[in-house]
Amino acid sequence: xxxxxxxxxxxxxxxxxxxxxxxxxxxxxxxxxxxxxxxxxxxxxxxxxxxxxxxxxxxxxxxxxxxxxxxxxxxxxxxxxxxxxxxxxxxxxxxxxxxxxxxxxxxxxxxxxxxxxxxxxxxxxxxxxxxxxxxxxxxxxxxxxxxxxxxxxxxxxxxxxxxxxxxxxxxxxxxxxxxxxxxxxxxxxxxxxxxxxxxxxxxxxxxxxxxxxxxxxxxxxxxxxxxxxxxxxxxxxxxxxxxxxxxxxxxxxxxxxxxxxxxxxxxxxxxxxxxxxxxxxxxxxxxxxxxxxxxxxxxxxxxxxxxxxxxxxxxxxxxxxxxxxxxxxxxxxxxxxxxxxxxxx
Numbered sequence: 001x002x003x004x005x006x007x008x009x010x011x012x013x014x015x016x017x018x019x020x021x022x023x024x025x026x027x028x029x030x031x032x033x034x035x036x037x038x039x040x041x042x043x044x045x046x047x048x049x050x051x052x053x054x055x056x057x058x059x060x061x062x063x064x065x066x067x068x069x070x071x072x073x074x075x076x077x078x079x080x081x082x083x084x085x086x087x088x089x090x091x092x093x094x095x096x097x098x099x100x101x102x103x104x105x106x107x108x109x110x111x112x113x114x115x116x117x118x119x120x121x122x123x124x125x126x127x128x129x130x131x132x133x134x135x136x137x138x139x140x141x142x143x144x145x146x147x148x149x150x151x152x153x154x155x156x157x158x159x160x161x162x163x164x165x166x167x168x169x170x171x172x173x174x175x176x177x178x179x180x181x182x183x184x185x186x187x188x189x190x191x192x193x194x195x196x197x198x199x200x201x202x203x204x205x206x207x208x209x210x211x212x213x214x215x216x217x218x219x220x221x222x223x224x225x226x227x228x229x230x231x232x233x234x235x236x237x238x239x240x241x242x243x244x245x246x247x248x249x250x251x252x253x254x255x256x257x258x259x260x261x262x263x264x265x266x267x268x269x270x271x272x273x274x275x276x277x278x279x280x281x282x283x284x285x286x287x288x289x290x291x292x293x294x295x296x297x298x299x300x301x302x303x304x305x306x307x308x309x310x311x312x313x314x315x316x317x318x319x320x321x322x323x324x325x326x327x328x329x330x331x332x333x334x335x336x337x338x339x340x341x342x343x344x345x
Contacts (some may be wrong), residue, residue: 025050027108028077030155034117036144043141044118045148046097047155048108050084053077067310067318068098068303071105079113079155085163085345086149088142088234089116092170093132093243094202095303096124100169102304106334112341113159114167117145122171129206134221135184135244138175139229142166146233163345166237167337169302170272173242173263177281180237181230181256184247186222201316230256236344238337240302241265245277254284261288262340264333266297268321291336293329296321301329 028051034043053074087107091099097116104114118124119138121131131137146164150156168176178184212218236259248254265278272278274292282290293301298320305326306318320326 025080025109025111026053026055026077027051027071027073027105028053028079029073029075031075034145034148036141039137039140041120041137041141041144043120043145044097044123045145046116047149048073048104048114048116049077049155049158050080050108050111050113051077052080065309066307067314068101069305069307071101079158082158083160084111084113084158085165085341086159087112087114087165087167087341088146089114090138090142090166090168090172090175091116091119091123092172092241092303093122094124094127095169095172099303100167102330103167103334103337107337110338113155115145115149117141119175127202129208129210130212130215130218132202133212134218135171135174135186135247136178136226136229137221138171139178139231140225142175142179143229143231146231150233161233162235164234165341165345166234167239168237168242169240170243170299173239174244174247176234176237176239177242177254177257177261177285178229179231179234180259180261180285181254182248182281182285183226183253183256184244185249185253186247235259236341237261238340239263239281240333241269241272241299242277242281243272245272245280248280248284251284251286254281254286257285257287259287260340260344261285262291262336263288264291264293264336266293266299266301267295268293268297269299271299289340296323297329298324301326302333305330 028049030047032045034045036043051074055072055074089100097118107114119141121128150159150161166176166179263278263282265274267274282288300317301320301324303317311318
């Protein structure tokens with residue numbers, strides 16, 4: 001009898017292990033160029049999704065000139081036949097749709113479809129001065145891409161529209177707070193004596209003289225789009241080291257936020273000071289939770305892990321404090337994100 005029971009238990013365990021192995025997803029990838037014709041904005045977009053297809057090569061070939069470590073994906077793979085939650089990823093200033101592949105890879109393997117996009121004029125290889133300060137148009141980019149994804153007959157049919165989340169880093173963090181219903185006031189003058197409003201290091205060089213406070217194109221854009229950024233289709237928001245805190249000074253600007261918002265940042269952030277950004281947002285958003293890493297954790301820890309070449313040519317965004325392990329920060333952040341979305345999607 002005892003021997004029979006042991007055999008039965010072993011059999012059940014083996015079946016359980018087999019089922020888990022069968023559910024192990026690989027990363028499918030599809031590249032698109034979408035165009036929001038109403039604003040004449042091309043939006044380079046990546047769709048990352050769970051697939052049971054196998055990669056032709058088990059190890060990624062690392063280009064010696066790559067700044068960040070690559071991940072293994074399968075271009076054009078068949079998406080697994082079931083409904084998945086969807087995450088929309090917004091990059092930081094001057095970043096791109098590949099800036100957070102450490103986050104994307106894990107979430108896809110855990111059963112999420114993830115869509116990331118390049119924000120027009122504010123990405124690594126497409127820098128336009130005015131677009132660096134038209135922060136409120138970034139949420140419109142996300143809304144446009146989301147509508148496309150949900151209407152796409154192939155990908156859209158595999159999305160559970162009741163389970164859509166937003167993810168963002170730095171300016172992408174603000175982008176998600178705006179999508180949640182936060183209203184930025186670009187006219188605030190309280191921080192003129194601080195460097196909060198200085199142009200970011202990624203700002204493009206230009207010979208054009210632009211009055212960013214009064215430029216007609218910027219002002220017109222602000223008045224046209226500032227009230228059209230909240231998107232109730234997105235049910236929860238996970239933001240890392242959010243920026244543009246100087247544009248938020250009262251709870252009135254965040255009183256439309258009803259979805260849960262999880263904010264994570266490092267106390268050592270020398271780019272977006274936590275007191276004026278992450279903590280400020282947390283104090284103003286009634287639905288928010290905040291996690292702060294210690295004083296050694298800086299802003300760019302939330303970018304991908306770097307290659308030796310990347311550390312050599314771009315140390316400012318690839319090398320962390322000696323006591324900081326970027327991979328470990330990523331691991332802890334992913335655990336928080338998975339728990340957050342599991343609870344709220």
